[in-house]
Amino acid sequence: MYRYLIILLASLALPHIAVAESPIRGELRRLFVDMANADSISTVFMVDSIYAQARASGKLDDVDLEIETMLYDYWSDDFDERLFEFFIDGRMRGSMFSEVSKARAGYIKEILNRNKPGSIAADFCVIMRDGNESSLHKMISSIENDDKEDWKKNEVVTDCCPTAQSKVLLIFYDPDCDDCREAKAQLLTNPEFSNLKVIAIYSGEDVSLYESTLPEMPRNWLVGRAIESVEEAGLYDFMTMPTLYLLDFNGRVVLRNAKLKEILRIV
DSSP: OOHHHHHHHHHTTSOOOOGGGOTTHHHHHHHHHHHHTSOHHHHHHHHHHHHHHHHHTTOHHHHHHHHHHHHSOTTSTTOOHHHHHHHHHHHHHOTTSOHHHHHHHHHHHHHHTTTOTTSBOOOOEEEETTSOEEEHHHHHHTSOHHHHHHHHHTOOOOSSOSOSSOOEEEEEEOTTOHHHHHHHHHHHHOGGGTTOEEEEEEOSSOHHHHHHTGGGSOTTSEEEEESSOTTTTTSOOOSSSSEEEEEOTTSBEEESSOOHHHHHHHO
16 A cells, blocks of 8 residues: 555655646556545555655645645546545644645635535525425425335445435536536436436526526426525535536435546446
């Protein structure tokens, strides 16, 4: 497990180049694989060791930026909020970091704590496409009982998430978003997504745009607009559009800020 850690610590002595060309990026990537499979105590030790050696070699800021760029950029191939949280905790407890850096880490920690896997997704009020008021939790409850009973029979409990065989996909979308249209096309054309119950929510301010594009939304999707911006209310953090959450029929989060390829591995 620690083979890559030793290689990485040695590589910190190399001159730092631009983030995309960093000589330690490959070693970090291989280390992340080991960390993802390690127990929490070992992962904490590796995080503290990386930061301590980075500081000793004068590379602390460079290494910290590299880690954040790799693990906390949604479009990064290494995006992993769960693993990044270990580094955020390390930044918060490390005496080597400035108070400004720790304050920023605290802000990120607060975001990471919102709707974590295993928690109940934050509720919010919605106006449905038919004009009636509802809420996220009521929309989940409205899904047919037959679907819920079938799901409960096949429920799988794992260490990483309470209900791995989840069937509710919550999408925050923007009608003007090309990536949103692409995600919708994939969900409609890939048969592997056919068993998902989709809840699509618009959380923006352009009500006329939302209403004019409602006919484009699939009739079997539950569609609505949030009465209050869920991002401004501090309920959800939008890293990109669309923002995807995989939930179970109890409204419990299985995946947050998910990618369609991740969802495919579960459904």
